[in-house]
Amino acid sequence: MALFIAGCFLNTANEVLRDTWKQQPEHKGQLYTGGFFKYSRHINYFGDLMCVTAYALITSNGYAVSIPLFLFCFFTFYNAPKLDEYLSSKYGAAFKHYAKITKMLIPYVY
Template sequence: MTSDVHFKGRDLLGLALYLGGSCYSLAYEVGRFQWKAKPENKGKLHTVGLAAWCIHPNYFGDLFTYTGWGLACGTTCALSIPIMMIWTFVMFVVPNSDDYLAKRYPEQFPSYAAKTATLIPGLHSKVMSQILAWVGTILGAGRRVAQVQCCV
């Protein structure tokens, strides 16, 4: 594999993002399972810990995991994966998960969703999330097309 992403500390940054994202996602899942295991939380929507920052912290962590993996690979092709993940999460995965949560927790989810970011902590606007997903996809695809044209 030929590396086409070069900057000082790329491998170290890639490793840090990979491990950080993996630990973030794992911490959320472990915390959620522990919280759900308590009898007093039966039938309740999990909204504490990392879930207080965004509705889908596991997906947020995955973005860092795969960005780190892409950097460690050192190719723009590998870095296109987390860009496409953002688009896929924002356009398909998150809306489907939100629909599930809204049906499963009809009394709790609307107020939680109204005050909590969906995917990226601090970003509460679904429209802005969609714009970010499209801009990232377009810029990522544009760079990849320009790179392929330069190689031809």
Template sequence: MYGSTDPSIPARSLVTALHAAAVGVAAWFLFAGTDTVAAWFGTSLPHADPMRRYLLITLSVVYFVRFLVTTFVTLKRRMAVTEAVTVGCWVIVIHATMAFTGGVDDASVGVLTWAGVVLYVLGSCINTGAELQRMRWKARPENRGRLYTEGLFRYTMHPNYLGDVTLFTGFALVTGSPWALVIPAIMAAMFVFVNIPMLDRYLAERYGDAFTRYASRTAKLIPFVY
């Protein structure tokens, strides 16, 4: 997976379609489907504050647009169909969780909601900004085969993962439901125990001593913490 480049158009198209469907379902529930879903279970559900609904669908759409940039612009490695299905299903879970927990919170938006928006914007900037910094650096011929340790990567080895955890923590806060925090918690656990160790092994094999020196002076995920 790491180190191989390929357009992988079928896989990228599949994961994009699944993501688009997830955003569509979220929009339907937030603005038209709450009563329908409640009827399926023979119950009633409150309707979220209109501002909360607009914020939630905006965050979903922004994430989808950023996902398109990552999938078709910054992500150069091969993507298998199995990965596309896995990522697509996870994205569906994310959007469903945010829409279904936030879509039934009829409390007015408050300070915590706007704090969530700030975290979402900050995390998005960290994630996409780091990827664009690295992409521009690697595009220069003199940097071919070298390890990128500049920009945001100077402070954390995996700023894209840090950005994801930050933005989805913010997304969860916007829902107004503590249950939505399960999403960034699962994400952080997967990064710490699966993705980071796997990627670090690959980087150590590819860059050798350069990576060892980099890893010895740089936090893995959260600067000054881990």
């Protein structure tokens, strides 16, 4: 249950922090790298993975294990690269630097 709650927190809290930051006029057009986004470019996706992994563990259902595996592959090979491409075109050098020093999905790992 703790894994599920932590995943929900990572996803939701960081979206709220980013949205609050972006609403400030002085941040217009700037890349947000605060909160847990300093550890992962797609920390909200990592939160999603934590939630569905917790679900799979709680249910002890073999089929449920396929959900986090599918999402990991989807985020890693499709969604995150597409979003990175978009962010690179929108923020240019700022995003390229951010991508160079920040893990893509799993903080400190990948």
